[in-house]
Amino acid sequence: MRLSRFLALFSMCLACVLLLSSCSDVNNRKKATTVTTPSGAELGLRVTEVSTTSGSETTKTLDADLQKKITKSFTRALINGAGDTTLFSTEALSAASTDFSNNKDAKGNDVSVSYFYMKAPEDKDSVVVAQYTQDLTSDKQDKTTHAGKIYFDTSGKIVGFSVADPATTTPEEVSS
Amino acid sequence: MRSRNEHRLPHISAMLGMVFITFVLTLILGATAITNGAVTLNNDHPVITITARNASWEQTNKNSRESERYLPAPSGTFFILVEGNDQRPGVEGARADALHLLGINTSQNKVTMLDFPRDTTVAIPGHGTNKINAANAFGGSSLTAQTLEQLTGVKISYILEANFAAFINVVNDLGGIDIDVKVPMHDVDSGAHFDPGVKHMDGTDTLYFSRDRHGFPTGDLQRTQNQGEVLISGLKELRSKKKSIVSQFESAAIIAKDITLTNLSLKDLFFLMQIASGIDPANVSNVLVPWSASNTLAPKAQDLFKDFKDNAILDSYKP
Numbered sequence: 001m002r003l004s005r006f007l008a009l010f011s012m013c014l015a016c017v018l019l020l021s022s023c024s025d026v027n028n029r030k031k032a033t034t035v036t037t038p039s040g041a042e043l044g045l046r047v048t049e050v051s052t053t054s055g056s057e058t059t060k061t062l063d064a065d066l067q068k069k070i071t072k073s074f075t076r077a078l079i080n081g082a083g084d085t086t087l088f089s090t091e092a093l094s095a096a097s098t099d100f101s102n103n104k105d106a107k108g109n110d111v112s113v114s115y116f117y118m119k120a121p122e123d124k125d126s127v128v129v130a131q132y133t134q135d136l137t138s139d140k141q142d143k144t145t146h147a148g149k150i151y152f153d154t155s156g157k158i159v160g161f162s163v164a165d166p167a168t169t170t171p172e173e174v175s176s
Numbered sequence: 177m178r179s180r181n182e183h184r185l186p187h188i189s190a191m192l193g194m195v196f197i198t199f200v201l202t203l204i205l206g207a208t209a210i211t212n213g214a215v216t217l218n219n220d221h222p223v224i225t226i227t228a229r230n231a232s233w234e235q236t237n238k239n240s241r242e243s244e245r246y247l248p249a250p251s252g253t254f255f256i257l258v259e260g261n262d263q264r265p266g267v268e269g270a271r272a273d274a275l276h277l278l279g280i281n282t283s284q285n286k287v288t289m290l291d292f293p294r295d296t297t298v299a300i301p302g303h304g305t306n307k308i309n310a311a312n313a314f315g316g317s318s319l320t321a322q323t324l325e326q327l328t329g330v331k332i333s334y335i336l337e338a339n340f341a342a343f344i345n346v347v348n349d350l351g352g353i354d355i356d357v358k359v360p361m362h363d364v365d366s367g368a369h370f371d372p373g374v375k376h377m378d379g380t381d382t383l384y385f386s387r388d389r390h391g392f393p394t395g396d397l398q399r400t401q402n403q404g405e406v407l408i409s410g411l412k413e414l415r416s417k418k419k420s421i422v423s424q425f426e427s428a429a430i431i432a433k434d435i436t437l438t439n440l441s442l443k444d445l446f447f448l449m450q451i452a453s454g455i456d457p458a459n460v461s462n463v464l465v466p467w468s469a470s471n472t473l474a475p476k477a478q479d480l481f482k483d484f485k486d487n488a489i490l491d492s493y494k495p
Contacts, residue, residue: 053425095246118425118446125443129421149421151247151447160247160447 032110035075041104043075049114062117066128066154070115073156074130078111079103088158099163108137127159128152144168227335228439229321249447253281253488256334257321259312271309274403277324277332279488282451286459288488289407290328290480291400293464297471298327307471328481347379353409355382361391382406397464404462411457424449461490 032046050062077087081103082096103109113132120126134146148163245251260274275292294309301322303314311320317337325332347353354376361368366387367380377385386406392398428445437445466474483493 051422053422053429055429056426058422058426089248091248092246116421116425118428118442120442122441125441127443127446131421160249162245162247162450
């Protein structure tokens with residue numbers, strides 16, 4: 001009898017731990033984290049969604065190591081811009097200069113991103129898409145919003161991108 | 177026991193939900209059905225084949241790219257041959273009975289589709305002069321592509337080829353499509369019975385619409401152009417169904433599994449989808465290649481090809 005009670009209690013505790021653990025994971029995923037470069041530039045990052053598609057099956061998960069690798073490249077691209085040449089494939093780099101600016105001196109750099117991973121049978125055919133919105137604030141408090149998609153291979157190299165024209169608002173426009 | 181076909185059809189429809197170039201299949205499949213007078217499914221052969229003929233887009237990329245986008249896929253202008261043939265068991269030497277050459281300008285997200293009537297007399301490399309649809313019987317879609325390249329001066333990057341397939345199912349899986357019927361169509365042979373006006377057609381009706389060539393003074397010419405209209409109507413339907421990146425991933429995988437791909441990877445397909453998703457149907461021009469008497473091209477066709485081949489946008493050509 002005691003043993004069965006113990007097992008029941010243990011099971012409940014285990015369930016609670018698992019539940020809290022999963023909730024914690026969700027919260028962490030949606031919680032903004034601050035990425036800081038060696039030069040001191042900062043970027044606020046909020047990951048809103050992740051998924052992995054293998055064949056026609058999709059799960060709401062992403063390999064932690066891969067996410068770490070992609071996040072590192074992604075945030076560097078949105079802080080350093082195309083000047084960080086090692087982030088880009090040769091072809092993508094030749095096209096990126098006007099679309100990825102240097103934001104090291106931005107007063108605010110807040111990014112919301114979703115990562116979608118297409119896992120192909122051959123790794124060289126896999127793609128990770130980072131679909132993002134970036135809110136930049138200049139030292140004059142001008143706000144610019146960029147939105148787009150950046151395509152990565154699984155090594156974290158940027159192989160393509162699609163960036164919409166930025167929308168800009170000045171402090172005057174905001175106050176009026 | 178479920179046949180392989182029953183498994184395949186939903187995959188095809190899912191695929192069509194995403195890819196513009198793949199939507200062209202509805203056109204091909206419709207035309208194939210026209211040729212044979214009935215829709216028959218056959219799974220002993222691939223329904224659809226997509227072939228990448230060359231990787232010339234790297235060169236194009238260096239010369240032309242819009243500033244907000246770079247994809248590891250064709251940019252600038254590239255061309256796709258869309259071919260429907262009448263291949264089926266017991267029939268040898270399939271002929272291409274639906275021929276459309278798509279020029280896709282990725283910088284401006286515009287498409288021009290040239291419709292070639294199947295009876296057009298042209299020079300076929302190594303085979304003298306013959307109807308254009310005979311090229312496929314002589315040398316497959318590759319020779320058809322060579323024939324069109326010789327005729328128009330463009331370099332074809334992809335061939336999208338289909339034989340017998342499930343046109344009705346595809347349109348039904350899309351939930352039907354809206355087609356503007358311009359003139360009364362009442363034709364016993366094709367089954368088309370439509371009054372003028374915009375009709376929401378299911379797969380069967382769309383097939384009837386695509387089959388009719390008796391209701392028009394220009395017969396097959398109008399039918400060829402109607403097939404193009406079906407394609408554009410379908411693209412509108414697809415655009416109205418906004419799809420997520422995840423569903424595009426899944427569709428790419430389905431395509432790669434169910435369709436014969438030559439020189440094309442899963443990643444390539446996905447990036448082609450990204451291009452396709454940027455194309456507004458309003459920016460698709462459907463142009464019938466001009467004919468003169470006795471099934472030959474009108475001299476004006478050369479003006480069309482000249483205007484078409486540089487950027488796939490008709491700047492100076494007037495029909």
